[in-house]
Structure formats: C-alpha cells, structure tokens
Amino acid sequence: MSELDDLYQEVILDHNKSPRNYRVLANANRKAEGYNPLCGDHVTVYVKLDDGVIQDIAFQGSGCAISKASASLMTAELKGKTEAAAEDLFEGVHKMLTGDPEANHENVGKLKILAGVCKFPARVKCASLAWHTVNAALKGESQPATTE
Amino acid sequence: MKAASQYLGSVRTFDVMRLREDFPILRQKVHGKPLVYLDNGATSQKPQAVIDALNHYYTAENSNIHRGVHYLSERATAAYEAAREKVGRFINAETEQEIVFVRGTTEAINLVTQSYGRTFIKVGDEIIVSALEHHSNIVPWQILCEQTGAKLRVIPINHKGELVLEEFSRLLNEKTKFVSIAHVSNALGTIVPIKEIIRAAHERRIPVLVDGAQAVPHLRVDVRDLDCDFYAFSGHKMFGPTGVGILYGRRELLDAMPPYQAGGDMISLVTFEKTHYNVLPYKFEAGTPNIAGGIGLGAAIDYLLALDWEGLAAHEHRLLSYATDALASIDGLRVIGTAAEKAGVLSFVFDSVHAHDVGTILDQEGVAVRAGHHCAMPVMQRFGVPATTRASFALYNTTAEIDVLAQAIHRVRKVFG
Numbered sequence: 001m002s003e004l005d006d007l008y009q010e011v012i013l014d015h016n017k018s019p020r021n022y023r024v025l026a027n028a029n030r031k032a033e034g035y036n037p038l039c040g041d042h043v044t045v046y047v048k049l050d051d052g053v054i055q056d057i058a059f060q061g062s063g064c065a066i067s068k069a070s071a072s073l074m075t076a077e078l079k080g081k082t083e084a085a086a087e088d089l090f091e092g093v094h095k096m097l098t099g100d101p102e103a104n105h106e107n108v109g110k111l112k113i114l115a116g117v118c119k120f121p122a123r124v125k126c127a128s129l130a131w132h133t134v135n136a137a138l139k140g141e142s143q144p145a146t147t148e
Numbered sequence: 149m150k151a152a153s154q155y156l157g158s159v160r161t162f163d164v165m166r167l168r169e170d171f172p173i174l175r176q177k178v179h180g181k182p183l184v185y186l187d188n189g190a191t192s193q194k195p196q197a198v199i200d201a202l203n204h205y206y207t208a209e210n211s212n213i214h215r216g217v218h219y220l221s222e223r224a225t226a227a228y229e230a231a232r233e234k235v236g237r238f239i240n241a242e243t244e245q246e247i248v249f250v251r252g253t254t255e256a257i258n259l260v261t262q263s264y265g266r267t268f269i270k271v272g273d274e275i276i277v278s279a280l281e282h283h284s285n286i287v288p289w290q291i292l293c294e295q296t297g298a299k300l301r302v303i304p305i306n307h308k309g310e311l312v313l314e315e316f317s318r319l320l321n322e323k324t325k326f327v328s329i330a331h332v333s334n335a336l337g338t339i340v341p342i343k344e345i346i347r348a349a350h351e352r353r354i355p356v357l358v359d360g361a362q363a364v365p366h367l368r369v370d371v372r373d374l375d376c377d378f379y380a381f382s383g384h385k386m387f388g389p390t391g392v393g394i395l396y397g398r399r400e401l402l403d404a405m406p407p408y409q410a411g412g413d414m415i416s417l418v419t420f421e422k423t424h425y426n427v428l429p430y431k432f433e434a435g436t437p438n439i440a441g442g443i444g445l446g447a448a449i450d451y452l453l454a455l456d457w458e459g460l461a462a463h464e465h466r467l468l469s470y471a472t473d474a475l476a477s478i479d480g481l482r483v484i485g486t487a488a489e490k491a492g493v494l495s496f497v498f499d500s501v502h503a504h505d506v507g508t509i510l511d512q513e514g515v516a517v518r519a520g521h522h523c524a525m526p527v528m529q530r531f532g533v534p535a536t537t538r539a540s541f542a543l544y545n546t547t548a549e550i551d552v553l554a555q556a557i558h559r560v561r562k563v564f565g
Contacts, residue, residue: 004512008505008563039504039520040534062534064502065564120508 006116007123008065015069020076025058030140034061034133036125041067045075045133052083057134064126070114071130077109083138090131097124162459168544170195170451181514184549189334189493189540190518191384192365194448198388201447205440213439214413214430228439231446232429235394238449239379240370245399245428249437252393253361254284256380257328259395259432260357261288263405264378265326271297273325278303278311278340279530280333283523285359289328298325305530309336309485316345320352327356331363335524335538336485337468337493339367346375355401361385365542366464366491368457371396383441387542388448392441395432402428409434460543467541468492471550478557484531492541495522498557501564503535509563510537513556 025046034043043061047054057075061068074093078086093111095103099118106112117127168174171193176183185193205227211220213228229244236244250256269275275289279302286300293300301324303316311329327349332339346356357378360369365386371379378401382393397405407414407425411434417424425431471494475481480499498506507519518538521528528534539553 002512004509004563007508013564040525040528041504042534064504066505123504123508126504 003116003119007120009113009116011073011110011113012065012069015072016065019059019068019072021058021072021079022060023058024060025056027056028058030137032133032137032140034129034136036063036067036129038125039064041126041129043067043071043130043133045071045130045137047134047137049083049138054078054081054083054086059130059133063129064123066114066117066123066126067129070127073111073113074130074134077111078134086134086138090135093131094128097127162456162463164463164544164546167455168546170197171544172196172199174544178514178516179512182552184513184515184552186539186541186545186549186553187516187518188365188385188542188545189362189522189538191390192387192542193544194387194389194444195451197451198444198447202389202440202444205443210440212436224439227443227446228437231442231449234446234449238369238453239364239394239396240372241396242372243399246396246402248395248397248402248429248432249442250380250393250395250432251391251438252382252384253359253380254288254393256378256393256395257285257357257359258288259408260328260378260380260397261292263408263432264355264401265289265292266295267404267406269296269298269325272323273298274301274319274321274323275299275326275328276301276303276316276319276324277328278330279305280309280311280336280338280340280524280527281328281330282334282359282361283525285328285330286526299323302526303329305338305527308487309333309338309527309531310487311338311340311345313341313344317348320348320354322352324349324352324354327354328359329356330359330361331369332360332366332491332493333485333524333527334362334493335495335522335527335536336487337490337495337540338485338487339363339489339491341489342376343374350375362491362493366461377401383445383448386445386448387451388445389438389441392438392445394445399428402432405432407431407434411435413437455543464492464541464543467545467547467550468494470547471539471541471553474550474554475557478554480561481557484533484536492545493538494540495536495538497533497536498560499564501560503537505564506537506557506560509560510553510556513552513559515553515556517553 028046030047041063046058048056059071092108173193209223211224213225232244232247236247301319304312349356355377358376360379360381364381377398379396384390414434416426482497484495503519520535
C-alpha cells in the first residue's frame with residue numbers, strides 16, 4: 001500500500017464524510033475549543049462526564065479529512081471510558097502519531113487506522129487537534145458548559 | 149543613478165527551458181516524481197548565480213562591514229553597498245539613501261508603523277488598508293491603533309477580489325493620515341491599481357505605503373513613477389535569499405522619522421549625555437545586518453535585469469491564462485479570485501475536499517502548492533471558505549507543469565471519490 005493510501009484509508013474517508021457524534025451535546029458539563037492557527041482548523045468538543053466516566057461525547061468544527069476523521073473516531077472510542085483510560089489513550093495516540101518508537105498500535109483500538117499520519121509530519125497536528133481539545137475539556141472546570 | 153530602463157531590454161530572448169537550468173533545485177524528484185514547484189508566492193527558488201554569490205561571500209569576503217579598516221572589511225562593505233545601489237536602480241529610487249535593508253516585508257512595515265506611525269499618527273486619526281491584505285499589513289497597524297488610539301478603516305473587495313475604489317474615495321477624509329495597500333494580493337493574485345490609489349491619497353497629502361512582496365517578482369516596479377512614499381518587499385520571493393528585504397522610503401519622510409531599533413551602526417556619536425544618529429539609510433540599520441543576504445539579493449537583481457522582461461511578462465501571462473483554463477475545466481473546482489488584472493496566483497477550492505488534503509495528495513505527485521489561509525484570514529472570510537489551495541507561478545514554470553497539476557487534482561477526486 002502506498003503511503004497515501006495508508007493515510008486516506010476507507011475508514012478515514014468514511015468518518016470524514018459521515019462523522020460520528022457530530023453535534024452539540026445539550027447536557028454537556030465539559031466543553032473546550034481547539035484551534036490550529038497554522039491552518040485555521042477549528043473544533044469544539046463536548047463531554048458529559050459523570051463520576052469520572054465519559055457518559056457522552058460529541059464534537060463540531062471545520063477542518064480537513066484527517067482532523068475530522070480523527071475527532072469522529074475519538075468520540076466513538078472514548079464513549080463510556082473513564083477519565084484515566086482516556087488519558088492513557090491520548091498518550092498512546094500521541095505516540096503513534098508522532099512516530100514514537102515506543103508506540104504500541106495494539107493499545108489504541110480502532111484508532112490505529114490513523115498510524116499512517118506519522119509519515120506525513122505536516123499533518124500530525126491535524127490528527128491531534130481533537131485530542132488536545134478533549135484533554136483540555138477533561139481538565140477544565142467541572143461547571144456545566146453553556147449550550148448556546 | 150542611471151534610469152532602470154537602461155538595464156532592460158533583451159540580453160537574450162525568453163527561453164523557459166534554458167532558464168530552468170539556472171535553478172538547480174528544479175532538477176530534483178519528489179516522491180519519485182519530477183518536482184513541480186508552484187509555491188512561489190511563499191518563496192521562490194534561487195538561481196545558481198545567487199547561490200554562488202552567497203558561497204563567494206563566505207568563502208572570500210566574510211567580514212563585518214562599515215567598521216573594519218582591513219582588506220576583507222573593505223571588500224565586504226563595497227559588495228554590500230553595491231547591492232544597495234542595485235536595489236535602488238531596480239526600483240528607480242532617486243538615491244540609495246532611500247534604500248533601507250531589513251529582514252523582509254514584515255519588518256519593513258513594522259518599521260514604518262513603529263517609527264513613522266508612533267511619531268505622526270495621533271488619537272482619532274484613521275489608517276486605511278484593504279480587505280485583501282496579508283496579516284503583515286494588518287496586524288502592525290492594529291498594534292499602532294492600540295498604541296495611539298487611531299482607527300483602522302478597510303477598503304472592501306468585490307466577489308472577484310478587486311478593491312471597490314468608490315468605497316476608498318468614501319473612506320478618505322480629513323482624519324485619514326495613512327494608506328497602506330498591497331500591490332499584488334498573495335491569496336488571490338489581484339493586481340491593485342495602486343497608482344490611482346496613491347494619486348487620490350496624495351491629493352489629500354496622505355502618505356502611502358505599498359506592500360510589494362508579491363509584485364516585485366512579476367512586475368517592473370518604479371517607485372518614482374508610482375509616486376509612493378514607502379515600498380516594502382522581500383528578497384526571497386524575488387529569487388534572492390531569505391532574511392533580507394527592503395524598505396524604500398521617500399527621503400524627506402525617512403529624515404523626519406526616528407530610528408526603529410537602536411545599537412551599533414545607526415549612530416554617529418554616542419556620549420552618555422546625548423547620541424547623534426547616523427545619516428540615511430544607516431539610521432535604520434542597527435546592528436550587523438544580513439550581509440550575505442544583501443549581496444545575494446544584489447545577485448538576484450543582476451539575474452533579473454539580464455532577462456528579457458517583455459518575454460517574461462508574456463510567459464507569465466500565458467501561464468496564468470493556461471492554468472486558469474485548465475483548472476476551470478475541472479468539475480467541482482472553483483477559482484477564488486478572478487480579478488481582471490492578476491499576477492501568477494491561482495487559488496481554488498475543490499469539491500468539499502479541504503485544502504490540506506488536496507495539498508498532501510498533490511505533494512505525492514511531486515506538486516508543491518500552498519494549502520491554508522495564506523496569512524490572509526479576512527480574505528478567506530470574505531469568500532466564505534476556511535482555506536484554499538494556491539498554485540503560484542514563477543518565471544521558470546511551464547505549461548507542462550500545469551498539466552501535471554491538473555492531473556494531480558484528478559487524483560484527489562480518485563482518493564475522495
């Protein structure tokens with residue numbers, strides 16, 4: 001498979017076309033915005049966190065196929081996970097995207113589909129934007145997010 | 149100083165294939181495909197003559213300028229000052245005292261906002277820019293507005309990406325104290341009728357800065373014919389090295405302005421009681437400059453002036469119209485920026501595929517383009533797109549390369565279905 005086919009796999013193109021959990025989460029109690037000033041990509045992540053468990057998660061935003069698919073796959077994977085498990089996953093995905101030799105693609109579930117990104121250094125930030133954003137949301141104040 | 153026109157004319161007729169041989173980087177392959185370099189709006193490639201000039205300087209002349217009494221310093225100083233004269237001739241300045249070496253267009257504009265602006269612009273004054281400016285001709289003015297209490301006014305653009313000049317006339321009033329406008333838009337390619345703008349501003353005695361970063365590689369610029377007060381440009385977009393650029397300023401304005409940065413070389417006498425500033429242009433050149441860069445820029449100008457400019461203009465015009473036709477015939481592709489007068493820039497959106505994805509796929513075909521907001525986010529907002537893909541041409545590009553670009557765009561459709 002060429003590096004390009006590796007990057008734009010069927011699953012990624014599908015998540016780009018029909019992103020999962022792409023909506024405003026009305027009962028979210030955590031929310032953060034992520035922004036990549038380099039390219040103008042923008043994402044908002046909504047989380048409903050109860051007793052340290054991600055009960056529900058959603059996102060909205062604009063960006064390239066990689067950033068959208070990464071955010072979509074992320075919400076699907078994080079739903080039902082504890083905060084601690086989410087942090088572990090964040091670390092695992094980050095290692096995979098940056099081509100860290102210690103990365104273990106078997107630890108990141110379905111997200112291993114994004115492994116091809118590490119061959120495209122200019123696109124790593126596209127794939128990691130949603131992850132940095134959810135991280136910020138989870139670390140944020142535990143106040144109900146406004147649902148405007 | 150001799151008139152620029154004396155240096156024009158055909159040393160040789162324009163032959164793009166022969167000219168490409170002057171640019172060694174163009175011979176390489178990228179991802180196994182011949183490099184098709186269409187990111188000239190970001191930076192241009194360098195001819196061997198410029199690379200040799202840098203090499204020669206560091207091999208044979210490296211020394212600090214304006215201070216040594218030794219042989220090398222004298223040679224380096226002479227080479228650097230010769231480059232300044234070349235720049236002066238290139239844009240037809242009255243004297244090389246009006247040619248200030250800076251790092252690039254961005255620094256040139258910051259010099260004007262911080263030196264001229266902070267001295268002469270007051271609370272309630274108005275500064276006019278346009279809706280197609282690069283961030284570097286917006287943000288320095290916004291900072292000046294914060295510092296002084298002045299207000300920024302913006303000339304709108306129409307759906308083609310042309311300035312709405314009637315709106316400019318409406319914006320001009322007794323509070324207007326400065327106009328700062330791009331000569332050529334980096335995101336859209338629009339050639340702005342700056343002569344007309346300068347004439348209207350001067351009727352009200354308002355000074356005008358022209359951001360010429362995207363103009364100098366394509367158009368013959370004559371600052372006296374334009375009658376501009378400041379003209380800013382970068383070396384690296386006109387086949388010279390990075391890290392060197394030019395601020396041209398009308399002498400009486402530069403004379404009235406305080407220094408921008410302070411340090412060595414910009415002074416004539418320093419005591420702890422009082423410091424006297426150096427004469428123009430050195431008053432604005434604190435510290436050891438990019439000597440090699442200046443000399444390299446001089447070599448780039450020598451290279452440009454030896455070209456057949458009529459042939460070059462015809463070639464670039466043909467490239468743009470060929471590319472416009474080739475891309476416009478692709479289903480789902482929309483060109484952003486369709487001004488009647490354009491320089492070699494073609495910005496587009498393709499289906500609903502994000503520019504980043506287009507850029508990555510084109511790169512796999514060896515085609516280098518820019519994808520993003522091009523440091524012109526207000527332009528993207530005006531056209532309601534988050535980003536565009538931009539192909540920008542230089543004198544060494546060919547119509548065959550545009551065919552490769554068009555084929556590569558078809559590959560994007562294959563990937564995205």
